[in-house]
Amino acid sequence: MRFRTKLIAGLLAMLAPVPALADALVDNVNGITLDKDGKVVRFNGVLLSLDGKVTKLLSSKDKRPEKLDWRADMKGRTLIPGFVDAHGHMMELGFRQLELDLSDARSLDEAKARIAAYAAANPERKWILGGGWNQEAWGLGRFPTAADLAGVAGDRPIFLSRVDGHAAWANEAAMKVAGVTAKSVSPAGGRIEKTGAQPSGVFVDAAQSLITKVIPQPLGKERNTAFVKAQGLLLSHGITATADMGTSLDDWMTYRRMGDRGDLRVRIMSYGAGIEDTVRIGGTGPTPWLYNDRLRLVGVKLYGDGALGSRGAWLKAPYADAPDQSGLGFMSDDVIRNLMVRASMDGYQVAVHAIGDRANAQVLDAIDELADTFKGDRRWRIEHAQIVDPADLPRFGKHGVIASMHPVHQTSDWRMAEVRLGPNRLAGAYAWNSMLKNGSRLAFGSDYPVESPDPFAGWAAAFTRMGADGQPFGGWQPQERITREQAWRAFTADAAYAGFAEDKFGRLGAGQRADFIIVDRDPLEVGPSELRATKVQETWVGGEKVWERK
């Protein structure tokens, strides 16, 4: 006697005598997708169903249905699946749009001028927040300091993240609000940079929390604005689904606000920021897919170490350019196992950030130990898997470990990586081809906002190992190139697989969500430079056009 079920059954019964429900058709396309096995499939039209899914791919010879609800003629343009970014930071991307962006400042002086201009243009902001700086790009030979910021923004506190998010730069006012003095102690997993006995103004990894804890939390409306900015940016780059790697409870509430009001467009595979937020969000385990497959808490994001640029990556041997340092391991072996057990018992997928070879080995050891207890389809993920001891590379194939990697990091980092590691420890660096050869599944992302979310840059990097500048010629460690199709798969179907979403999206085929983009060239037919220059013209999610180039 459940009223609703009965009425719907009645409704369907009434529909039966009427002609079968019409479909919609996106026709006259140069359609390309990969199939389940990663083979290229070309097609000429996409038939869609009532609920925004692909019914059938049509060749030019296939008969079109006579009754259609609507039909879009794409006039021969190229249609490919929407990209899936396997690793990004949605809210950080949005806030980065609202905050000061120093990512293209070419010198310390230019950075200071930008900060001063931003402070003048935003008098209502109590804190000057932003990021994107990279002292490597400035040829500074040292971290910037609080002293460099003296007088730049009056007496307002300044706090600016390094491009990789693993260090931040504060002025005196910020340190004063936070109560940081020469007596302050670096917390576990972090380091206060010093000038003599005094804090210099740079806070590495966990030490950033000394300042961040006193920064006022953004208001709900600011979060909404940031989300909308981030979503628009992703859609404009042709990204229709993304993993959100480290969703805080407040991030999650923002996504739900958007979903509740019907403003969620991009599909989010969410990984809670640490076990506490994950458990508070999920309660008893991963959530169901919400809002017509647009949001799901899938698992937990843990941090095993820091980043290479700030020498936070945890190495087996000391840094070549800092022989007294080997980076920072964030968790003891016991702690990482305990967290992975706690998450796995409730069915959360585990994704661990590991950049240095020591951190990667630690996670692999933990997976080795836990895999017998937690059987079944666990899809353990290692995020970045950037510098791996060649001896550990084969271990990625075991237990179905997913290597979640970021091709653009290789092209951005290779010079720095050579300096940090020296010439003899590069064989397992950004080792995409080795991962595939060893039977690991590759999932590609951009790590936005560390890098631009633009997937074409990553795609081109993946099969060339060369940057947009064509450097180094022939590719860096070119044996680790993969094919164009392998890279495409890692940016689409396998990025979905990495988030337990391969039945929902990532390809175009019957039953998949109709998430696709219209682009201005055929990405399988152009050279790498042309591929990088690809323009997305339209982005469709679930059979709705949600973005169009003006």
Add this chain to the structure above:
Amino acid sequence: MRFRTKLIAGLLAMLAPVPALADALVDNVNGITLDKDGKVVRFNGVLLSLDGKVTKLLSSKDKRPEKLDWRADMKGRTLIPGFVDAHGHMMELGFRQLELDLSDARSLDEAKARIAAYAAANPERKWILGGGWNQEAWGLGRFPTAADLAGVAGDRPIFLSRVDGHAAWANEAAMKVAGVTAKSVSPAGGRIEKTGAQPSGVFVDAAQSLITKVIPQPLGKERNTAFVKAQGLLLSHGITATADMGTSLDDWMTYRRMGDRGDLRVRIMSYGAGIEDTVRIGGTGPTPWLYNDRLRLVGVKLYGDGALGSRGAWLKAPYADAPDQSGLGFMSDDVIRNLMVRASMDGYQVAVHAIGDRANAQVLDAIDELADTFKGDRRWRIEHAQIVDPADLPRFGKHGVIASMHPVHQTSDWRMAEVRLGPNRLAGAYAWNSMLKNGSRLAFGSDYPVESPDPFAGWAAAFTRMGADGQPFGGWQPQERITREQAWRAFTADAAYAGFAEDKFGRLGAGQRADFIIVDRDPLEVGPSELRATKVQETWVGGEKVWERK
């Protein structure tokens, strides 16, 4: 070109030539409801629409539609609107079912025996938690103490709430875990009871947090279980909608879990527990109605004072039975205004707990001051409004202040209230009729789990001012009785109005959600004792039967 909209439009167009969609009919009922103006309407059948709303009430003479999706014959039984509880604590009700219940312990010795039995029956519980004790009912003449609990549950910590939730009783083990000693200081708004210089084991109001902060948080699955228990209990009492007065963020996540998996039955008007949780839940303001009108964050719950039983209620003059005490005001005038402003700026409704006459005056003063700034339909709520200075009673009519009151509290408390207040301060106590005469809107609830959620007990109390025991004969302060119909309205339509839900539920009439109950007698035709004994036979929410007496 929005696919879904277009297809739905197409679907509707296709339906047009088919005969109009059939309705469902609940027929052959002794139907009773109030109309918008509070007048009794009797009917014989209810026509329902596809989406679980009432289309029309039918008299026995009205023609029944020929085409019906389904029809239920109620065989003449009585059908009335589901009750709306204007003030309850959903998760506490659920946890109370899982924890030790001392509410019918008649003596300290009986309580101790119950605690020992519960501890033995639940060896896996690290803490012995529960509540419902009332030293008044034990004739103890004092609070119980930690010493009373020595040896009762081995070395496990014990923490038990008083029946009104405004005090709690701990053993030595609990105080040890919490680090409470003779040196511990009572926090603002709370009091550590003492035996000489030592903490006695009872913690009043805010002082409870000294212990609660060290109690392990319940797991998500325990929250789920508690929710399901609470929901089942409410539905079994004929309550189809409730205000949840003090929803924590974790409570909210539990409600969403239930909604996401389709297990939310009862409708919840949620008031966040304080401003911080409210803002984190709502982000930018009240949420939309979610899950087909089953969940909405409406506003914020604030606490102005404690309770009368524990002498936490804030009085203008000292307690008659404790001349050195006047209770506890939880907020300064500035703080209460600031919180009300912050909430109102974002559109949250404000509901302030005020039991003592001083606390009520403080809230009325704040509303007086803020009402000019925050115009429009604000529906300021005072929760309990229990002891009001007769001089302040007319002020409830101003600015549309809603008096959210609990008839059963009067019948439970009247003896205690006379002791606490003495004979000359009772004219504004539980003053329901005065509220109506002064133009205030009454919204009735049970304050479950402080009292049973049973609405028939409250309904009978409201027009008799006598308890289930018939005491005091003729009714306590009988001039404050209201009519049976006025009380019914306060337990249904006006409880919905108090939560901005009068267009959704609270009555039966066209456009209202089809929330109704089948009961075993006509509640307008029986005496108060028979009314109290009413049995709910079936509970329907949104046109679905969600509970049935076995």
